[in-house]
Amino acid sequence: MAGHAGRSAGTATSAPRVSTEPLAVRCVLIGLALAFLFLFLIAPVVMVFSQALGKGVAAYLAAVTDPEAMAALRLTLIVAAIVVPINLIFGLAAAWAITKFRFPGKNLLITLIDLPFAISPVVSGLIFVLLFGARGLAGPWLEAAGWKVIFAVPGIVISTLFVTAPFIARELIPLMQAQGAEEEEAAMILGASGWQTFWRVTLPKIKWGLLYGVILCNARAMGEFGAVSVVSGHIRGITNTLPLHVEILYNEYNFTGAFAVSSLLALLALVTLIAKSLVEWRSNHNPPDRREKR
Amino acid sequence: MGARPKRILPGFGLSLGFTLLYLSLLVLIPLSGLVLKTMTLSWDQFLDTVTAPRVLAAYRLSFLAAAAAATINAVFGLLVAWVLVRYPFPGRALVDGLVDLPFALPTAVGGLALTAVYAGNGWMGRFLEAHGLKVVFTPLGIIAALTFIGLPFVVRTVQPVLQELSSEVEEAAATLGATRWQTLIRITLPGVAPAVLTGFALAFARALGEYGSVIFIAGNMPMQTEITPLLIMSKLEQFDYAGATAIAVVMLAASFLLLLTINLIQWRSQRHQTTP
Numbered sequence: 001m002a003g004h005a006g007r008s009a010g011t012a013t014s015a016p017r018v019s020t021e022p023l024a025v026r027c028v029l030i031g032l033a034l035a036f037l038f039l040f041l042i043a044p045v046v047m048v049f050s051q052a053l054g055k056g057v058a059a060y061l062a063a064v065t066d067p068e069a070m071a072a073l074r075l076t077l078i079v080a081a082i083v084v085p086i087n088l089i090f091g092l093a094a095a096w097a098i099t100k101f102r103f104p105g106k107n108l109l110i111t112l113i114d115l116p117f118a119i120s121p122v123v124s125g126l127i128f129v130l131l132f133g134a135r136g137l138a139g140p141w142l143e144a145a146g147w148k149v150i151f152a153v154p155g156i157v158i159s160t161l162f163v164t165a166p167f168i169a170r171e172l173i174p175l176m177q178a179q180g181a182e183e184e185e186a187a188m189i190l191g192a193s194g195w196q197t198f199w200r201v202t203l204p205k206i207k208w209g210l211l212y213g214v215i216l217c218n219a220r221a222m223g224e225f226g227a228v229s230v231v232s233g234h235i236r237g238i239t240n241t242l243p244l245h246v247e248i249l250y251n252e253y254n255f256t257g258a259f260a261v262s263s264l265l266a267l268l269a270l271v272t273l274i275a276k277s278l279v280e281w282r283s284n285h286n287p288p289d290r291r292e293k294r
Numbered sequence: 295m296g297a298r299p300k301r302i303l304p305g306f307g308l309s310l311g312f313t314l315l316y317l318s319l320l321v322l323i324p325l326s327g328l329v330l331k332t333m334t335l336s337w338d339q340f341l342d343t344v345t346a347p348r349v350l351a352a353y354r355l356s357f358l359a360a361a362a363a364a365t366i367n368a369v370f371g372l373l374v375a376w377v378l379v380r381y382p383f384p385g386r387a388l389v390d391g392l393v394d395l396p397f398a399l400p401t402a403v404g405g406l407a408l409t410a411v412y413a414g415n416g417w418m419g420r421f422l423e424a425h426g427l428k429v430v431f432t433p434l435g436i437i438a439a440l441t442f443i444g445l446p447f448v449v450r451t452v453q454p455v456l457q458e459l460s461s462e463v464e465e466a467a468a469t470l471g472a473t474r475w476q477t478l479i480r481i482t483l484p485g486v487a488p489a490v491l492t493g494f495a496l497a498f499a500r501a502l503g504e505y506g507s508v509i510f511i512a513g514n515m516p517m518q519t520e521i522t523p524l525l526i527m528s529k530l531e532q533f534d535y536a537g538a539t540a541i542a543v544v545m546l547a548a549s550f551l552l553l554l555t556i557n558l559i560q561w562r563s564q565r566h567q568t569t570p
Binding site: 020029030032034036037041042043044047048090092093096097101109111112114118120123125127128130131134161181185188193194215219220223224226229240242244246247258265266268270276277 | 302306309310317318322323326328330370376381383387394395399401402406411416438441474503510522524538541550552553557
C-alpha cells in the first residue's frame, strides 16, 4: 500500500558512482538531449519574440494595444477567473471524497475524472454544440428562454470548464492519498468541527499541491484553443479569446500582429513555468508533513 | 463492502454528491448527447460517413503521425529524463523547468512558432529545405508539432521512476561483473520500461486528438495533410452535424481504448512493484 508521493526531493548521493558512463559518453548524451530540446522547445519560443519585435517596438505595441486584442485579452481573463475557482472547488470535493472514504466504484470515478484529458479538444467543443446549439437537444428550449450559449461567452466558459476539469483533482488525489486520513480523524476526535478540520489540518498540508494544480489549470484555461474554437463562432471583440485572435490575425497574413499577441501568451507560459518551479521548490524544501512524521 | 463502514470524517455525502453532480452535468450528459445524436443516423449512413476515403485518409494520417511522434518522444524523452536525473550539468534546473513548456504554452502559439521555425524562410526550414527536406505543410510538420506537445508526458512519467530506481542495484550488478551495457539493458531498462510505455501511450493519446498546434503547420490539404479533428471542424462549419458526430464517436472510442490501456499498464506495473 505504501504508495510513493509524487515529487520526491532529489537527494542524489555525492559519492562517486560505480555505475555511470565515461565523461565523453555523458557529454554526448547531454549534448543530444539539449539539441533536441533546443530544436523543439527553445527555438519556437525565441522565434515568437523575435517575430513579434521584428518590425520594431512601435509596431509591437500597436499590435498588442489594438482594441480587438485588448477585448480578446479581457475575455481570456474573465473565462479563467470563472473557470479556475469552479474547478478548484470540484478538485477539492473530488479529492476529499476519493481519498478520505471507501466506496465501491472509486476507480471508475477516477477514470471518469480523467476522461476530459483523453478526449480531443475538438470533440469536447462538439458535444456542447450538440447539446446547446440551435439544432441541439436543449437548443429550442434555450432559444425560447432567450439564452445564447453557443457562439457566446457561456459556451466558451462551459467548454473550458470541461477541458480543465481534471487538473486540480488529478494533482490533489495522489497527494491526499499519500497523506492518509489519520490527522483529520485525530482532529475530529479532539473535537474540531468538519470545516475546522478542513481549514486547519487538511488545507495547510495540501496547499502547495493545490497551488500547483491551480497554476496548470489556469494556463490551460487561458490557452485552450480547439474546444473554444468550436463553440466560439469567432465574433471579434465579443467571443474571441487570445488564442483564437492569434489564428484570425495569422489567417489575415498579419504576422506581426499574430506573433505580438502570441508573445503575450508565451509570456503567460513563462510566468507559469517560473511559478510552477517556485511551488515545486517550496514543496520540496519545506514538506509540510515532515515535522509530523513519526 | 455491503455493511456501512464507520466514518469519522464528515462530508462524504456533500463531497461525493457534488463530484457526481458536477461530472454528470459537465461530462456524462454531454457525452451521452453525442451518442444519442449518432443514434439518429442509420447504420449504413454511419458506416458511409466514417469510412469515406477522405475520412480514412485522415484516420491513417492522425494515427501514423501520432505514433511517429510518440515514438520520437519515447526515445528522446527517455534520454532527456536520463540526463536530467543522472548527469549533473550547469543549468540543469533551468532545463528541467523548461520541459513543461508544452504544457504551459497555448497549443496555437506552439504551432505558430514551429511553423515559423520550420518554414522555408525560417531558421531550421532554410537549412532543411536546402537539403531537400520540406517540413511545413507536409506530414513531417504534423509529426514535429505532435512531438512538441507530447514531450513532457514521457519525461514527467519516466523521471520519477528513474529517481526511485536506486543505483544500488546497478552497483551490485557492476560489482558482480556485469559490463555497464549489460547493466543498462538487463537492470535499468526493464525498470523504466512500464513508465516509458505509459508515457508513450499518454503522448499518443494526446497527439491523436491534438488540433491547435497542428493546423498551422499542416497545410490542411484533404487526403494529404488533413488530420481527423480538423475534419470534424470542417464538417461542423458546413453544418453537417451528423457527419461530425459520427467521426467524433470513432475518435471517442479510440480515446476510451487508450485510457483503458494506460490504466492497465499502470495497474500491472504497480502490481509488479508490490510483489517482488
